[in-house]
Amino acid sequence: MNSDQVVTRFAPSPTGYLHIGGARTALFNWLFARGRGGKFLLRIEDTDRARSTPEATAAILKGMDWLGLDHDGEVISQFDRADRHAEVAHEMLASGHAYKCFATQDEIQAFRDAAKAEGKSTLYRSPWRDAAADTHPDAPYVVRLKAPREGATVIKDAVQGDVTIRNDQLDDMICLRSDGTPTYMLAVVVDDHDMGVTHAIRGDDHLNNAARQMLVYQAMGWDIPVWAHIPLIHGADGKKLSKRHGALGVEEYQALGYPAQAMRNYLARLGWSHGDDEFFSDAQALEWFDLKGIGKSPARFDFKKLDNLSGQHLSAMEDEAVLAAYEAFRSVTGEDMLHPQKRDLLLKAMPVLKTSAKTFPQLTEKARFILADRPLERDEKAQGALDEVSRSILKELTPQLQNVSWDRNTLETVLNDLAEAHGTKFGKLAAPLRAALAGRAATPSVFDMMLVLGPDETIARLKDAAT
Protein backbone atom coordinates (compact mmCIF):
# COMPACT_ATOMS: atom_id res chain seq x y z
CA MET A 1 0.00 0.00 0.00
CA ASN A 2 1.24 3.40 -0.95
CA SER A 3 1.61 5.61 2.10
CA ASP A 4 1.46 8.69 -0.09
CA GLN A 5 -1.94 7.77 -1.34
CA VAL A 6 -4.61 10.36 -0.81
CA VAL A 7 -7.59 9.23 1.25
CA THR A 8 -10.61 11.45 1.64
CA ARG A 9 -14.01 10.85 3.06
CA PHE A 10 -17.49 12.22 3.13
CA ALA A 11 -19.13 11.93 6.52
CA PRO A 12 -22.76 13.01 6.54
CA SER A 13 -25.11 12.53 9.44
CA PRO A 14 -28.25 10.65 8.43
CA THR A 15 -30.88 13.04 9.63
CA GLY A 16 -32.46 13.85 6.28
CA TYR A 17 -31.84 13.90 2.58
CA LEU A 18 -28.47 14.66 1.05
CA HIS A 19 -28.24 18.41 1.45
CA ILE A 20 -26.98 20.39 -1.52
CA GLY A 21 -24.14 21.78 0.58
CA GLY A 22 -23.23 18.29 1.70
CA ALA A 23 -23.30 17.17 -1.91
CA ARG A 24 -20.73 19.80 -2.77
CA THR A 25 -18.54 18.72 0.13
CA ALA A 26 -18.80 15.15 -1.10
CA LEU A 27 -17.96 16.26 -4.63
CA PHE A 28 -14.85 18.14 -3.51
CA ASN A 29 -13.61 15.11 -1.58
CA TRP A 30 -14.41 12.85 -4.48
CA LEU A 31 -12.68 15.08 -7.02
CA PHE A 32 -9.63 15.44 -4.84
CA ALA A 33 -9.22 11.72 -4.23
CA ARG A 34 -10.19 10.46 -7.66
CA GLY A 35 -8.11 13.05 -9.41
CA ARG A 36 -5.06 11.78 -7.60
CA GLY A 37 -5.63 8.09 -7.78
CA GLY A 38 -6.62 8.08 -4.14
CA LYS A 39 -9.47 6.64 -2.19
CA PHE A 40 -12.80 8.22 -1.40
CA LEU A 41 -14.54 6.75 1.62
CA LEU A 42 -18.04 7.15 2.93
CA ARG A 43 -18.88 7.19 6.61
CA ILE A 44 -22.29 7.68 8.07
CA GLU A 45 -22.14 9.66 11.29
CA ASP A 46 -24.98 8.03 13.10
CA THR A 47 -23.86 8.28 16.70
CA ASP A 48 -26.90 10.36 17.52
CA ARG A 49 -29.34 7.50 17.74
CA ALA A 50 -32.33 9.70 18.34
CA ARG A 51 -31.96 11.57 15.06
CA SER A 52 -30.43 9.01 12.76
CA THR A 53 -32.69 7.02 10.51
CA PRO A 54 -32.07 4.28 7.97
CA GLU A 55 -34.31 6.15 5.54
CA ALA A 56 -31.96 9.11 5.68
CA THR A 57 -28.97 6.89 5.05
CA ALA A 58 -30.75 5.41 2.06
CA ALA A 59 -31.58 8.89 0.76
CA ILE A 60 -27.96 9.97 1.07
CA LEU A 61 -26.74 6.88 -0.74
CA LYS A 62 -29.28 7.49 -3.46
CA GLY A 63 -28.21 11.07 -3.84
CA MET A 64 -24.55 10.10 -4.06
CA ASP A 65 -25.43 7.49 -6.60
CA TRP A 66 -27.31 9.93 -8.79
CA LEU A 67 -24.44 12.41 -8.62
CA GLY A 68 -22.08 9.64 -9.62
CA LEU A 69 -19.94 9.98 -6.52
CA ASP A 70 -18.84 6.42 -6.01
CA HIS A 71 -16.99 5.53 -2.85
CA ASP A 72 -14.38 2.88 -2.09
CA GLY A 73 -15.08 0.02 0.26
CA GLU A 74 -18.04 -0.48 2.49
CA VAL A 75 -20.12 2.31 3.89
CA ILE A 76 -18.88 2.74 7.42
CA SER A 77 -21.30 3.23 10.26
CA GLN A 78 -19.83 5.36 12.96
CA PHE A 79 -22.17 3.87 15.50
CA ASP A 80 -20.82 0.41 14.78
CA ARG A 81 -17.43 1.58 15.90
CA ALA A 82 -18.58 2.78 19.32
CA ASP A 83 -16.47 0.19 21.14
CA ARG A 84 -13.36 1.41 19.41
CA HIS A 85 -14.17 5.00 20.30
CA ALA A 86 -14.68 4.04 23.94
CA GLU A 87 -11.39 2.21 23.86
CA VAL A 88 -9.60 5.36 22.76
CA ALA A 89 -11.39 7.37 25.42
CA HIS A 90 -10.20 4.96 28.06
CA GLU A 91 -6.69 5.11 26.71
CA MET A 92 -6.74 8.85 27.13
CA LEU A 93 -8.17 8.36 30.60
CA ALA A 94 -5.32 6.02 31.45
CA SER A 95 -2.70 8.34 30.05
CA GLY A 96 -4.08 11.29 31.95
CA HIS A 97 -5.23 13.18 28.85
CA ALA A 98 -8.83 12.77 29.89
CA TYR A 99 -10.75 12.60 33.13
CA LYS A 100 -14.06 11.53 34.57
CA CYS A 101 -16.55 14.30 35.18
CA PHE A 102 -19.49 13.65 37.45
CA ALA A 103 -21.30 16.92 36.90
CA THR A 104 -24.89 16.38 35.87
CA GLN A 105 -26.50 18.00 32.89
CA ASP A 106 -28.73 20.00 35.20
CA GLU A 107 -25.75 21.39 37.04
CA ILE A 108 -24.08 22.40 33.84
CA GLN A 109 -27.23 23.93 32.46
CA ALA A 110 -27.71 25.92 35.62
CA PHE A 111 -24.16 27.19 35.34
CA ARG A 112 -24.70 28.25 31.74
CA ASP A 113 -27.94 30.02 32.49
CA ALA A 114 -26.31 31.95 35.28
CA ALA A 115 -23.27 32.81 33.20
CA LYS A 116 -25.46 34.01 30.38
CA ALA A 117 -27.55 36.14 32.70
CA GLU A 118 -24.41 37.81 33.97
CA GLY A 119 -23.01 38.19 30.49
CA LYS A 120 -20.05 36.02 31.35
CA SER A 121 -18.41 33.24 29.40
CA THR A 122 -20.48 30.10 29.27
CA LEU A 123 -17.42 27.89 29.00
CA TYR A 124 -17.91 25.18 31.56
CA ARG A 125 -14.99 24.39 33.85
CA SER A 126 -15.49 21.02 35.40
CA PRO A 127 -14.57 20.78 39.08
CA TRP A 128 -13.60 17.16 38.48
CA ARG A 129 -10.72 17.98 36.20
CA ASP A 130 -8.13 17.46 38.88
CA ALA A 131 -10.12 15.52 41.43
CA ALA A 132 -8.40 12.56 43.03
CA ALA A 133 -9.82 9.17 42.15
CA ASP A 134 -10.78 8.42 45.74
CA THR A 135 -13.13 11.39 45.75
CA HIS A 136 -15.10 10.00 42.80
CA PRO A 137 -18.68 9.14 43.66
CA ASP A 138 -20.30 5.95 42.49
CA ALA A 139 -22.34 7.71 39.85
CA PRO A 140 -22.56 8.06 36.07
CA TYR A 141 -19.84 10.19 34.57
CA VAL A 142 -18.74 11.55 31.23
CA VAL A 143 -15.19 11.38 29.99
CA ARG A 144 -13.80 14.81 29.23
CA LEU A 145 -10.65 15.67 27.37
CA LYS A 146 -8.24 17.64 29.52
CA ALA A 147 -7.57 20.60 27.28
CA PRO A 148 -4.67 22.94 27.95
CA ARG A 149 -5.64 26.35 29.32
CA GLU A 150 -2.46 28.16 28.50
CA GLY A 151 -1.11 29.04 25.11
CA ALA A 152 -2.89 28.69 21.82
CA THR A 153 -3.83 26.06 19.31
CA VAL A 154 -3.09 26.70 15.67
CA ILE A 155 -5.17 24.99 13.05
CA LYS A 156 -3.31 24.68 9.79
CA ASP A 157 -6.02 24.85 7.22
CA ALA A 158 -5.50 24.43 3.49
CA VAL A 159 -8.24 26.91 2.72
CA GLN A 160 -8.36 29.30 5.65
CA GLY A 161 -4.65 29.43 6.36
CA ASP A 162 -3.43 29.33 9.93
CA VAL A 163 -6.22 29.87 12.39
CA THR A 164 -5.16 30.56 15.95
CA ILE A 165 -7.45 29.97 18.88
CA ARG A 166 -6.39 30.74 22.42
CA ASN A 167 -6.61 27.70 24.62
CA ASP A 168 -8.55 29.58 27.27
CA GLN A 169 -11.38 29.58 24.76
CA LEU A 170 -11.46 25.82 24.66
CA ASP A 171 -13.50 23.76 27.05
CA ASP A 172 -12.90 20.21 28.09
CA MET A 173 -14.97 18.53 25.48
CA ILE A 174 -16.92 15.43 26.26
CA CYS A 175 -15.62 12.30 24.56
CA LEU A 176 -17.86 9.71 26.15
CA ARG A 177 -21.37 10.43 27.30
CA SER A 178 -22.60 9.25 30.68
CA ASP A 179 -24.19 6.26 29.01
CA GLY A 180 -20.80 5.29 27.64
CA THR A 181 -21.49 6.20 24.03
CA PRO A 182 -18.98 8.32 22.14
CA THR A 183 -19.65 11.84 20.98
CA TYR A 184 -19.09 13.02 17.44
CA MET A 185 -16.06 15.04 18.50
CA LEU A 186 -14.21 11.94 19.55
CA ALA A 187 -15.60 9.60 16.94
CA VAL A 188 -14.68 11.81 14.02
CA VAL A 189 -11.05 11.88 15.09
CA VAL A 190 -10.78 8.17 15.82
CA ASP A 191 -12.50 7.23 12.59
CA ASP A 192 -10.52 9.59 10.41
CA HIS A 193 -7.36 8.20 11.93
CA ASP A 194 -8.34 4.55 11.69
CA MET A 195 -9.57 4.99 8.14
CA GLY A 196 -6.27 6.54 7.16
CA VAL A 197 -7.84 9.79 6.03
CA THR A 198 -5.13 12.11 4.73
CA HIS A 199 -7.30 15.06 3.72
CA ALA A 200 -10.54 16.12 5.33
CA ILE A 201 -12.52 18.58 3.27
CA ARG A 202 -15.58 19.63 5.26
CA GLY A 203 -17.87 22.56 5.97
CA ASP A 204 -16.39 25.47 7.85
CA ASP A 205 -18.94 24.97 10.58
CA HIS A 206 -16.33 22.53 11.83
CA LEU A 207 -13.48 24.99 11.83
CA ASN A 208 -13.72 25.87 15.50
CA ASN A 209 -14.19 22.24 16.44
CA ALA A 210 -10.95 21.39 14.70
CA ALA A 211 -9.01 23.02 17.51
CA ARG A 212 -10.46 20.66 20.06
CA GLN A 213 -10.19 17.69 17.79
CA MET A 214 -6.54 18.48 17.36
CA LEU A 215 -6.03 17.85 21.04
CA VAL A 216 -7.24 14.30 20.65
CA TYR A 217 -4.74 13.72 17.87
CA GLN A 218 -2.02 15.08 20.10
CA ALA A 219 -3.12 13.05 23.09
CA MET A 220 -3.02 9.90 21.01
CA GLY A 221 0.13 10.80 19.19
CA TRP A 222 -1.54 10.59 15.81
CA ASP A 223 -0.84 12.51 12.63
CA ILE A 224 -3.33 15.24 11.86
CA PRO A 225 -4.84 15.08 8.39
CA VAL A 226 -4.78 18.07 6.09
CA TRP A 227 -7.87 20.02 6.90
CA ALA A 228 -9.70 22.12 4.36
CA HIS A 229 -12.70 23.94 5.76
CA ILE A 230 -14.88 25.15 2.96
CA PRO A 231 -17.45 27.94 3.28
CA LEU A 232 -21.10 27.00 3.35
CA ILE A 233 -23.46 27.60 0.46
CA HIS A 234 -26.00 30.34 1.02
CA GLY A 235 -29.41 30.93 -0.45
CA ALA A 236 -30.07 33.55 -3.11
CA ASP A 237 -30.69 36.12 -0.38
CA GLY A 238 -27.32 35.50 1.21
CA LYS A 239 -28.80 33.88 4.25
CA LYS A 240 -28.13 30.36 5.30
CA LEU A 241 -29.65 27.87 2.92
CA SER A 242 -32.95 26.71 4.32
CA LYS A 243 -36.27 25.31 3.32
CA ARG A 244 -37.63 28.60 2.07
CA HIS A 245 -35.04 28.61 -0.69
CA GLY A 246 -36.76 25.72 -2.33
CA ALA A 247 -34.62 22.87 -3.43
CA LEU A 248 -32.33 21.62 -0.73
CA GLY A 249 -31.94 17.92 -1.26
CA VAL A 250 -30.03 16.73 -4.31
CA GLU A 251 -32.89 14.45 -5.30
CA GLU A 252 -34.96 17.58 -5.84
CA TYR A 253 -32.48 18.73 -8.45
CA GLN A 254 -32.77 15.39 -10.12
CA ALA A 255 -36.54 15.78 -10.16
CA LEU A 256 -36.12 19.30 -11.52
CA GLY A 257 -34.48 17.70 -14.51
CA TYR A 258 -30.82 18.61 -14.34
CA PRO A 259 -28.36 16.07 -15.67
CA ALA A 260 -25.88 14.90 -13.06
CA GLN A 261 -22.80 16.14 -14.90
CA ALA A 262 -24.25 19.64 -15.04
CA MET A 263 -24.87 19.45 -11.32
CA ARG A 264 -21.29 18.36 -10.74
CA ASN A 265 -19.98 21.16 -12.93
CA TYR A 266 -22.10 23.78 -11.22
CA LEU A 267 -21.37 22.57 -7.71
CA ALA A 268 -17.64 22.36 -8.42
CA ARG A 269 -17.71 25.92 -9.66
CA LEU A 270 -19.47 27.09 -6.53
CA GLY A 271 -16.59 28.02 -4.28
CA TRP A 272 -13.85 26.61 -6.41
CA SER A 273 -12.30 27.92 -9.58
CA HIS A 274 -9.72 27.09 -12.17
CA GLY A 275 -9.01 30.42 -13.80
CA ASP A 276 -11.85 31.44 -16.08
CA ASP A 277 -13.07 27.94 -16.81
CA GLU A 278 -16.80 27.72 -16.34
CA PHE A 279 -18.01 24.82 -18.42
CA PHE A 280 -15.98 21.66 -18.09
CA SER A 281 -16.16 17.91 -18.22
CA ASP A 282 -15.70 15.52 -15.34
CA ALA A 283 -12.32 14.58 -16.74
CA GLN A 284 -11.21 18.19 -16.67
CA ALA A 285 -12.57 18.73 -13.17
CA LEU A 286 -10.69 15.67 -11.99
CA GLU A 287 -7.51 16.93 -13.56
CA TRP A 288 -7.84 20.49 -12.32
CA PHE A 289 -9.32 20.20 -8.87
CA ASP A 290 -7.08 21.25 -6.04
CA LEU A 291 -7.34 22.79 -2.59
CA LYS A 292 -5.72 26.04 -3.70
CA GLY A 293 -8.62 26.87 -5.96
CA ILE A 294 -11.15 26.80 -3.15
CA GLY A 295 -12.43 30.22 -2.18
CA LYS A 296 -12.87 31.52 1.32
CA SER A 297 -16.19 33.26 1.07
CA PRO A 298 -19.62 31.68 1.02
CA ALA A 299 -21.32 31.34 -2.35
CA ARG A 300 -24.95 31.78 -3.23
CA PHE A 301 -26.90 29.30 -5.20
CA ASP A 302 -27.99 30.61 -8.60
CA PHE A 303 -30.49 28.63 -10.62
CA LYS A 304 -30.01 30.74 -13.74
CA LYS A 305 -26.42 29.72 -14.00
CA LEU A 306 -27.25 26.12 -13.28
CA ASP A 307 -29.78 26.25 -16.10
CA ASN A 308 -27.22 27.60 -18.50
CA LEU A 309 -24.62 25.01 -17.59
CA SER A 310 -27.25 22.32 -17.80
CA GLY A 311 -28.12 23.40 -21.33
CA GLN A 312 -24.50 23.32 -22.34
CA HIS A 313 -24.01 19.85 -20.96
CA LEU A 314 -27.11 18.53 -22.63
CA SER A 315 -25.85 19.87 -25.94
CA ALA A 316 -22.46 18.32 -25.46
CA MET A 317 -23.67 14.90 -24.35
CA GLU A 318 -24.01 11.94 -26.68
CA ASP A 319 -27.56 11.39 -27.90
CA GLU A 320 -27.84 8.03 -26.20
CA ALA A 321 -26.53 9.43 -22.93
CA VAL A 322 -29.09 12.21 -22.95
CA LEU A 323 -31.82 9.73 -23.66
CA ALA A 324 -30.71 7.40 -20.88
CA ALA A 325 -30.59 10.27 -18.40
CA TYR A 326 -33.95 11.46 -19.63
CA GLU A 327 -35.48 8.05 -19.07
CA ALA A 328 -34.06 8.00 -15.55
CA PHE A 329 -35.58 11.42 -15.01
CA ARG A 330 -38.95 10.18 -16.20
CA SER A 331 -38.91 7.26 -13.86
CA VAL A 332 -37.98 9.50 -10.94
CA THR A 333 -40.86 11.84 -11.68
CA GLY A 334 -43.22 8.95 -12.12
CA GLU A 335 -43.85 9.33 -15.82
CA ASP A 336 -44.63 6.41 -18.11
CA MET A 337 -41.90 4.30 -19.56
CA LEU A 338 -41.11 5.21 -23.13
CA HIS A 339 -42.48 2.90 -25.80
CA PRO A 340 -39.61 1.53 -27.89
CA GLN A 341 -41.04 3.24 -30.92
CA LYS A 342 -41.12 6.62 -29.24
CA ARG A 343 -37.67 5.98 -27.85
CA ASP A 344 -36.42 5.52 -31.40
CA LEU A 345 -38.04 8.73 -32.51
CA LEU A 346 -36.59 10.61 -29.57
CA LEU A 347 -33.16 9.33 -30.44
CA LYS A 348 -33.67 10.43 -34.01
CA ALA A 349 -34.72 13.89 -32.89
CA MET A 350 -32.14 14.13 -30.13
CA PRO A 351 -29.60 16.28 -31.99
CA VAL A 352 -32.30 18.92 -32.26
CA LEU A 353 -33.89 18.39 -28.87
CA LYS A 354 -30.78 18.40 -26.76
CA THR A 355 -29.43 21.63 -28.18
CA SER A 356 -32.55 23.59 -27.48
CA ALA A 357 -33.47 22.33 -24.01
CA LYS A 358 -31.77 23.26 -20.78
CA THR A 359 -33.49 20.76 -18.57
CA PHE A 360 -35.47 17.58 -18.98
CA PRO A 361 -38.87 19.20 -18.49
CA GLN A 362 -37.95 21.55 -21.33
CA LEU A 363 -36.91 18.57 -23.38
CA THR A 364 -40.30 17.01 -22.71
CA GLU A 365 -41.93 20.15 -24.03
CA LYS A 366 -39.76 20.20 -27.14
CA ALA A 367 -40.43 16.52 -27.69
CA ARG A 368 -44.14 16.92 -27.41
CA PHE A 369 -44.62 16.20 -31.12
CA ILE A 370 -43.16 12.76 -30.45
CA LEU A 371 -44.56 12.03 -27.03
CA ALA A 372 -48.15 12.99 -27.79
CA ASP A 373 -50.45 10.65 -29.70
CA ARG A 374 -53.13 11.38 -32.24
CA PRO A 375 -55.52 12.91 -32.03
CA LEU A 376 -53.41 15.74 -30.66
CA GLU A 377 -54.74 17.95 -27.92
CA ARG A 378 -54.08 21.55 -28.98
CA ASP A 379 -53.68 24.55 -26.78
CA GLU A 380 -55.34 27.86 -27.44
CA LYS A 381 -52.54 29.36 -29.48
CA ALA A 382 -52.23 26.31 -31.68
CA GLN A 383 -55.97 26.23 -32.20
CA GLY A 384 -55.86 29.89 -33.12
CA ALA A 385 -53.30 29.23 -35.83
CA LEU A 386 -55.67 26.82 -37.53
CA ASP A 387 -58.14 29.24 -38.97
CA GLU A 388 -60.28 28.60 -42.02
CA VAL A 389 -57.65 29.76 -44.50
CA SER A 390 -54.86 27.81 -42.90
CA ARG A 391 -56.90 24.64 -42.83
CA SER A 392 -57.65 24.91 -46.51
CA ILE A 393 -53.97 25.33 -47.25
CA LEU A 394 -53.15 22.26 -45.17
CA LYS A 395 -55.80 20.38 -47.08
CA GLU A 396 -54.14 21.42 -50.28
CA LEU A 397 -50.74 20.38 -48.96
CA THR A 398 -51.50 16.81 -48.01
CA PRO A 399 -51.77 15.35 -51.50
CA GLN A 400 -48.60 17.16 -52.51
CA LEU A 401 -46.69 15.35 -49.78
CA GLN A 402 -48.08 11.99 -50.72
CA ASN A 403 -45.36 10.79 -53.02
CA VAL A 404 -42.42 13.13 -52.57
CA SER A 405 -39.05 11.95 -51.45
CA TRP A 406 -38.89 12.59 -47.70
CA ASP A 407 -35.82 14.74 -47.30
CA ARG A 408 -35.25 18.25 -46.13
CA ASN A 409 -34.59 19.81 -49.52
CA THR A 410 -37.67 18.40 -51.10
CA LEU A 411 -39.88 19.35 -48.19
CA GLU A 412 -38.51 22.85 -48.20
CA THR A 413 -39.21 23.17 -51.90
CA VAL A 414 -42.75 21.89 -51.58
CA LEU A 415 -43.62 24.21 -48.71
CA ASN A 416 -41.93 27.23 -50.20
CA ASP A 417 -43.72 26.67 -53.48
CA LEU A 418 -47.02 26.32 -51.68
CA ALA A 419 -46.43 29.55 -49.81
CA GLU A 420 -45.54 31.31 -53.01
CA ALA A 421 -48.65 30.04 -54.72
CA HIS A 422 -50.64 31.75 -52.01
CA GLY A 423 -48.66 34.92 -52.33
CA THR A 424 -47.09 34.59 -48.94
CA LYS A 425 -43.94 33.38 -47.25
CA PHE A 426 -43.20 30.12 -45.60
CA GLY A 427 -43.25 31.87 -42.23
CA LYS A 428 -47.01 32.20 -42.56
CA LEU A 429 -47.36 28.50 -43.11
CA ALA A 430 -45.18 27.53 -40.20
CA ALA A 431 -47.67 28.37 -37.47
CA PRO A 432 -50.50 26.13 -38.70
CA LEU A 433 -48.00 23.39 -39.45
CA ARG A 434 -46.74 23.54 -35.90
CA ALA A 435 -50.25 23.40 -34.60
CA ALA A 436 -50.99 20.41 -36.79
CA LEU A 437 -47.82 18.49 -36.00
CA ALA A 438 -47.37 19.27 -32.32
CA GLY A 439 -50.51 20.94 -31.06
CA ARG A 440 -48.45 23.86 -29.78
CA ALA A 441 -47.21 27.19 -31.08
CA ALA A 442 -43.64 26.72 -29.82
CA THR A 443 -42.00 23.65 -31.26
CA PRO A 444 -38.82 22.52 -32.95
CA SER A 445 -38.38 23.35 -36.61
CA VAL A 446 -41.25 22.26 -38.83
CA PHE A 447 -38.88 20.37 -41.11
CA ASP A 448 -37.19 18.65 -38.21
CA MET A 449 -40.55 17.45 -36.98
CA MET A 450 -41.64 16.23 -40.39
CA LEU A 451 -38.42 14.34 -40.93
CA VAL A 452 -38.62 12.64 -37.55
CA LEU A 453 -42.30 11.84 -37.85
CA GLY A 454 -42.04 10.48 -41.36
CA PRO A 455 -44.56 10.84 -44.19
CA ASP A 456 -47.41 8.70 -42.87
CA GLU A 457 -47.63 10.26 -39.44
CA THR A 458 -47.06 13.75 -40.82
CA ILE A 459 -49.82 13.44 -43.36
CA ALA A 460 -52.18 11.89 -40.84
CA ARG A 461 -51.66 14.80 -38.49
CA LEU A 462 -52.15 17.33 -41.26
CA LYS A 463 -55.42 15.66 -42.16
CA ASP A 464 -56.49 15.71 -38.52
CA ALA A 465 -55.86 19.42 -38.39
CA ALA A 466 -57.41 20.22 -41.74
CA THR A 467 -60.82 18.87 -40.86
Place this chain on the structure above:
RNA sequence: GGCCCGUUCGUCUAUCGGUUAGGACGCCAGGUUUUCAACCUGGAAAGACGAGUUCGAUUCUCGUACGGGCUGCCA
Protein backbone atom coordinates in the same frame (compact mmCIF):
# COMPACT_ATOMS: atom_id res chain seq x y z
C1' G B 1 -21.99 38.15 25.28
C1' G B 2 -17.05 35.53 23.96
C1' C B 3 -14.15 33.39 20.06
C1' C B 4 -13.34 32.21 14.83
C1' C B 5 -14.09 33.10 9.56
C1' G B 6 -15.58 36.03 5.50
C1' U B 7 -16.57 40.84 2.24
C1' U B 8 -14.29 42.30 -6.19
C1' C B 9 -20.17 43.81 -11.29
C1' G B 10 -27.21 41.51 -9.34
C1' U B 11 -24.81 36.21 -9.01
C1' C B 12 -20.35 32.75 -9.52
C1' U B 13 -15.47 34.24 -9.92
C1' A B 14 -10.01 35.84 -12.07
C1' U B 15 -6.16 38.94 -10.14
C1' C B 16 -0.22 35.66 -6.53
C1' G B 17 1.69 45.45 -5.14
C1' G B 18 1.83 48.47 -10.98
C1' U B 19 -4.18 45.70 -15.43
C1' U B 20 -8.42 50.55 -19.49
C1' A B 21 -9.86 45.35 -12.69
C1' G B 22 -10.71 39.97 -16.94
C1' G B 23 -14.34 35.91 -17.78
C1' A B 24 -19.17 33.46 -17.10
C1' C B 25 -24.49 33.61 -15.87
C1' G B 26 -28.27 37.10 -15.77
C1' C B 27 -29.88 41.86 -17.69
C1' C B 28 -30.40 45.68 -21.83
C1' A B 29 -29.91 46.78 -27.24
C1' G B 30 -29.26 45.02 -32.10
C1' G B 31 -28.75 40.84 -35.60
C1' U B 32 -30.18 35.99 -37.56
C1' U B 33 -34.70 33.28 -37.88
C1' U B 34 -39.86 29.26 -39.06
C1' U B 35 -42.48 29.99 -33.24
C1' C B 36 -39.96 29.21 -28.36
C1' A B 37 -35.24 28.23 -27.26
C1' A B 38 -30.57 28.36 -29.19
C1' C B 39 -27.01 31.29 -31.72
C1' C B 40 -24.01 36.00 -33.16
C1' U B 41 -22.57 41.26 -32.06
C1' G B 42 -22.50 45.25 -28.76
C1' G B 43 -23.59 47.58 -23.91
C1' A B 44 -24.45 48.81 -18.72
C1' A B 45 -22.48 46.69 -14.28
C1' A B 46 -17.63 45.68 -8.92
C1' G B 47 -12.89 46.16 -5.19
C1' A B 48 -18.15 47.38 2.04
C1' C B 49 -16.18 51.82 4.80
C1' G B 50 -11.99 54.38 7.27
C1' A B 51 -6.98 54.67 8.45
C1' G B 52 -1.87 52.88 7.91
C1' U B 53 2.58 50.65 5.19
C1' U B 54 4.49 51.77 0.18
C1' C B 55 6.89 55.55 -5.21
C1' G B 56 2.31 52.74 -5.97
C1' A B 57 -2.80 49.25 -3.06
C1' U B 58 -8.46 45.20 -4.86
C1' U B 59 -3.91 42.79 -3.25
C1' C B 60 -0.19 43.73 3.06
C1' U B 61 -1.68 45.66 8.41
C1' C B 62 -5.27 47.68 11.85
C1' G B 63 -10.13 49.43 12.99
C1' U B 64 -15.48 49.86 11.82
C1' A B 65 -19.80 47.99 9.51
C1' C B 66 -22.30 43.97 7.63
C1' G B 67 -22.79 38.59 6.89
C1' G B 68 -21.77 33.64 8.54
C1' G B 69 -19.98 29.90 12.00
C1' C B 70 -18.84 27.91 16.85
C1' U B 71 -19.91 28.51 21.87
C1' G B 72 -24.62 20.99 23.18
C1' C B 73 -23.85 14.47 27.19
C1' C B 74 -26.12 17.35 18.03
C1' A B 75 -23.30 16.22 13.96
